[in-house]
Amino acid sequence: xxxxxxIAYDGRSYEGWQSQVGNNTVQDHIKEALxxxxxxxxxLQGSGRTDAGVHALAQTAHxxxxxxxxxxxxxxxPALNTKLPATIRILSCEEVAPDFHARFSxxxxxYRYDLCTDPVLSPFKAGLAWHVPRLLDADVFQEALxxxxxxxxxxxFAANRGNxxxxxxxxxxxxAAELEAxxxxxRVTWCGDGFMYKMVRLMTGAAVHAAQGRIRMDDLRKLxxxxxxxxxxxxxxxxxxxxxxxxxxxxxS
Amino acid sequence: xxxxxxIAYDGRSYEGWQSQVGNNTVQDHIKEALxxxxxxxxxLQGSGRTDAGVHALAQTAHxxxxxxxxxxxxxxxPALNTKLPATIRILSCEEVAPDFHARFSxxxxxYRYDLCTDPVLSPFKAGLAWHVPRLLDADVFQEALxxxxxxxxxxxFAANRGNxxxxxxxxxxxxAAELEAxxxxxRVTWCGDGFMYKMVRLMTGAAVHAAQGRIRMDDLRKLxxxxxxxxxxxxxxxxxxxxxxxxxxxxxS
Numbered sequence: 001x002x003x004x005x006x007i008a009y010d011g012r013s014y015e016g017w018q019s020q021v022g023n024n025t026v027q028d029h030i031k032e033a034l035x036x037x038x039x040x041x042x043x044l045q046g047s048g049r050t051d052a053g054v055h056a057l058a059q060t061a062h063x064x065x066x067x068x069x070x071x072x073x074x075x076x077x078p079a080l081n082t083k084l085p086a087t088i089r090i091l092s093c094e095e096v097a098p099d100f101h102a103r104f105s106x107x108x109x110x111y112r113y114d115l116c117t118d119p120v121l122s123p124f125k126a127g128l129a130w131h132v133p134r135l136l137d138a139d140v141f142q143e144a145l146x147x148x149x150x151x152x153x154x155x156x157f158a159a160n161r162g163n164x165x166x167x168x169x170x171x172x173x174x175x176a177a178e179l180e181a182x183x184x185x186x187r188v189t190w191c192g193d194g195f196m197y198k199m200v201r202l203m204t205g206a207a208v209h210a211a212q213g214r215i216r217m218d219d220l221r222k223l224x225x226x227x228x229x230x231x232x233x234x235x236x237x238x239x240x241x242x243x244x245x246x247x248x249x250x251x252x253s
Numbered sequence: 254x255x256x257x258x259x260i261a262y263d264g265r266s267y268e269g270w271q272s273q274v275g276n277n278t279v280q281d282h283i284k285e286a287l288x289x290x291x292x293x294x295x296x297l298q299g300s301g302r303t304d305a306g307v308h309a310l311a312q313t314a315h316x317x318x319x320x321x322x323x324x325x326x327x328x329x330x331p332a333l334n335t336k337l338p339a340t341i342r343i344l345s346c347e348e349v350a351p352d353f354h355a356r357f358s359x360x361x362x363x364y365r366y367d368l369c370t371d372p373v374l375s376p377f378k379a380g381l382a383w384h385v386p387r388l389l390d391a392d393v394f395q396e397a398l399x400x401x402x403x404x405x406x407x408x409x410f411a412a413n414r415g416n417x418x419x420x421x422x423x424x425x426x427x428x429a430a431e432l433e434a435x436x437x438x439x440r441v442t443w444c445g446d447g448f449m450y451k452m453v454r455l456m457t458g459a460a461v462h463a464a465q466g467r468i469r470m471d472d473l474r475k476l477x478x479x480x481x482x483x484x485x486x487x488x489x490x491x492x493x494x495x496x497x498x499x500x501x502x503x504x505x506s
Contacts, residue, residue, distance in 0.1 A: 010376045055377075077373070086379035120330070123263045124308075126339035128377070 001065045003073055004096045005030070005080075010087040011055040011241065012127040018049045026050075026088055030061070033083035037076070038066050047102045047109070047249040051198070053127065053241030057112075058091065060249040062102040102249075108175070108193055110248040113204045113239065116185040129185065130243035134212055138181070141211035145177035145188060147220055148203050156223050157203050158196035159238075172196065177203075189247070198238060205239035254318045256326055257349045258283070258333075263340040264308040264494065265380040271302045279303075279341055283314070286336035290329070291319050300355045300362070300502040304451070306380065306494030310365075311344065313502040315355040355502075361428070361446055363501040366457045366492065369438040382438065383496035387465055391434070394464035398430035398441060400473055401456050409476050410456050411449035412491075425449065430456075442500070451491060458492035 009026050019027045027044060034042040046061040065071070071079070076093040084090070099105075114129040116122070121131040148157075155170040176191040188207070190200055206223065209215040215237075262279050272280045280297060287295040299314040318324070324332070329346040337343070352358075367382040369375070374384040401410070408423040429444040441460070443453055459476065462468040468490070 008376050010379070081373065086374065087376040089373050089376045091373060120334065120342050120344060121339065123261050123340040123342045124381070126263070 001073075002062055002096050002098050002100055003065055003076065003093050004100060004102065005061045005063070005076075005093050006091045007056060007059045007061060008089050008091055009056050009059070010128075011050065011053050013085065013087050014052065016050055016052045016054065017046055017056075017059065026056075026059070027061075029084055029088055030080065030090075033080045034063060036083050037079045038069055040066060042066070045102045047106050049197075050244075050246055051241055054244045054246065055128070056246040058248050059246050060102050060106075060251075062096065062100060100251075105251050106249050107252055108191060108250040109195060109246070110250070111190045111195065111200045112245045112247045113188045113190070113200060114182070114185065114243040114245070115187070115208070118184045122184070125184075127242050130208075130239055132185070132208060132212075136186075136208065136211045137213070138179070138186070138211070140213075140217070141186070141207055142179050143217060144207035144210035144220055145179055145203075147207075147217070147224060149174045149177055152224055154196060154199055154224075156226065157199050157206070159198040159202070161197050170196070172199070177207075200244060201239040201241070202235060202237060204243075205235070205237040208239065209237055254326075255315055255349050255351050255353055256318055256329065256346050257353060257355065258314045258316070258329075258346050259344045260309060260312045260314065261342050261344055262309050262312070263381075264303065264306050266338065266340050267305065269303055269305045269307065270299055270309075270312065279309075279312070280314075282337055282341055283333065283343075286333045287316060289336050290332045291322055293319060295319070298355050300359050302450075303497075303499055304494055307497045307499065308381070309499040311501050312499050313355050313359070313504075315349065315353060353504075358504050359502050360505055361444060361503040362448060362499070363503070364443045364448065364453045365498045365500045366441045366443070366453060367435070367438065367496040367498070368440070368461070371437045375437070378437075380495050383461075383493055385438070385461060385465075389439075389461065389464045390466070391432070391439070391464070393466075393470070394439070394460055395432045396470060397460035397463035397473055398432055398456075400460075400470070400477060402427045402430055405477055407449060407452055407477075409479065410452050410459070412451040412455070414450050423449070425452070430460075453497060454492040454494070455488060455490060457496075458488070458490040461492065462490055 015025050017026045019025055031044050042063050044061050044063045073093045073095050077090050080090045115132050116125055116129040117132055119133050151173040153170045154172050172192055172194050174192040178189040180187040210220050268278050270279045272278055284297050295316050297314050297316045326346045326348050330343050333343045368385050369378055369382040370385055372386050404426040406423045407425050425445055425447050427445040431442040433440045463473050
C-alpha cells in the first residue's frame with residue numbers, strides 16, 4: 001500500500017530535508033521512525049528538498065508500507081510522531097494510488113516568506129522571519145514581486161546544485177506572488193509550477209531590495225531578462241532561510 | 254542614573270531567569286552584555302524569577318548606569334541586543350526614579366498560560382504551549398479558574414524554595430483569571446499582586462484536571478481551603494513550564 005505523508009517542521013534544528021551524512025535531516029529522522037515502526041528500512045520520497053533552516057507547514061512524501069503491516073493509514077500518524085522530535089510532526093497519512101509519486105505527481109507548490117519590520121525582532125520569531133527593520137515601500141514591493149509572475153527563464157534567480165547541464169530547463173511559471181501586510185511586517189505567498197534551488201529566496205530578496213530603494217525596478221527587470229552571469233546562491237540579494245516556509249504541495253486529485 | 258529594562262525571552266534555551274552556576278540563565282546573559290557595554294560589572298535586579306523553560310513577553314529589571322557613561326537610555330537597547338542571543342531581546346530601556354526597584358516597586362503581575370488542544374501539536378508550538386489533546390469542558394475550566402480568584406492562603410498551590418519560615422506569608426490576591434478560546438486551544442491570563450514558586454502552573458494544572466473530569470470541583474475547593482500537606486512542585490496537578498509566559502509587571506507610575 002502506497003501512503004502519502006503530510007509533514008510540518010521547524011527547520012531551525014535541521015540540515016534541511018534531504019538525507020545526508022550526519023543524519024540530522026528531516027528525511028533521516030522520518031526514515032528512522034519508519035524503520036522503528038516497520039522493523040525494516042523503508043524508502044521515503046519527498047516532494048522536493050528544503051534547505052537548512054527552511055520550514056514546512058505541509059511538506060509531502062510517499063512510502064510503500066510493507067505487506068505484512070496491516071495498520072490503518074491513520075495509525076501511522078501517532079506511531080511516527082511518538083518516535084520523532086517535537087519539531088517534526090506528521091500531520092496526516094493517507095492511502096494513495098500505487099502510481100502516486102510525491103515529487104513527479106506534484107503540479108504546483110506554494111511557498112510563503114515572512115518578513116518582520118519591527119525595530120526589535122521578537123525572541124519568538126528568531127529564525128522564523130527575516131528581520132528587515134529598514135524602511136520598505138509596500139507599493140514598490142508589490143510592483144517588484146509582480147516582475148516575477150508569468151513564465152520566465154529563471155536562471156538568474158536560481159543557484160546551481162552542480163548537476164546542471166546545457167539541457168537543464170530553467171523555465172518556470174509563477175502563477176501568483178501575493179503580498180499581505182502583517183501586524184509586524186509582511187508575508188509573501190509564492191505559487192508556481194515549480195521552484196529551483198534558492199529561487200524563492202533570490203526573488204524575495206531582490207523584491208525587498210527594490211522596496212528599500214537599493215535596486216531600481218528597471219535593473220530588476222533586466223536581471224530577469226538577462227540570465228547569464230547573474231546573482232546566484234551567494235548573491236547579496238538572497239534572502240535568508242529564516243522566513244521561508246513550504247506551505248503546500250498541490251496534486252491533481 | 255537608574256534604568257529600567259523591559260525584556261522578552263524564549264525560555265526554551267535557558268535555565269530560567271536567576272543567575273546560577275553554568276551561566277546559561279537570562280540574567281547571566283544580560284549581565285554579560287551590560288559588562289561588555291560598560292566595561293565593568295553591573296548589578297542587575299529583576300522583578301522576580303522565572304523557572305527553566307518559562308517565557309517572558311515583558312520581564313522587567315533595573316540597573317544603575319555608571320556615572321562615566323553618558324549614553325541616552327534608549328541607546329542601551331541596540332547596545333545590549335547586539336551582544337545577546339536572538340532569543341533574548343531588550344524591548345525598551347527608560348530612566349526611572351533613583352528609588353525605583355524592579356522587584357519591590359512592582360504592584361501586580363500578569364502571567365499567561367497557553368494550551369493547545371489540537372490532536373497534533375504544531376512543531377512551531379513545541380515548548381511554547383501545553384499540549385492537552387484530551388477533551389476539556391470549557392465551562393468547567395472557567396468555573397475552576399474562578400475558585401482561585403480573591404484573597405487566599407495559597408500554600409497548597411505553591412512549591413517550596415527551601416527558604417520558607419513559619420513567618421512566611423502565603424496569602425496572595427488573584428484579581429483575575431480570564432479564559433480565552435484560541436483557534437487551537439485556550440489562553441488563561443492570571444493577574445495578581447504576586448505569585449509564589451510554581452503557583453501559576455499548579456493553579457492552571459488543577460483547573461485543567463477539573464475541566465477534564467479528573468478532579469471534582471468540591472475537591473479543588475478543598476485543596477485551596479486546606480493548605481497543609483497539599484500538592485507542591487512534584488504534584489501531578491502541576492502544568493509544564495512550556496505554556497507559561499510572564500506577560501507584564503505593573504508599577505504605580
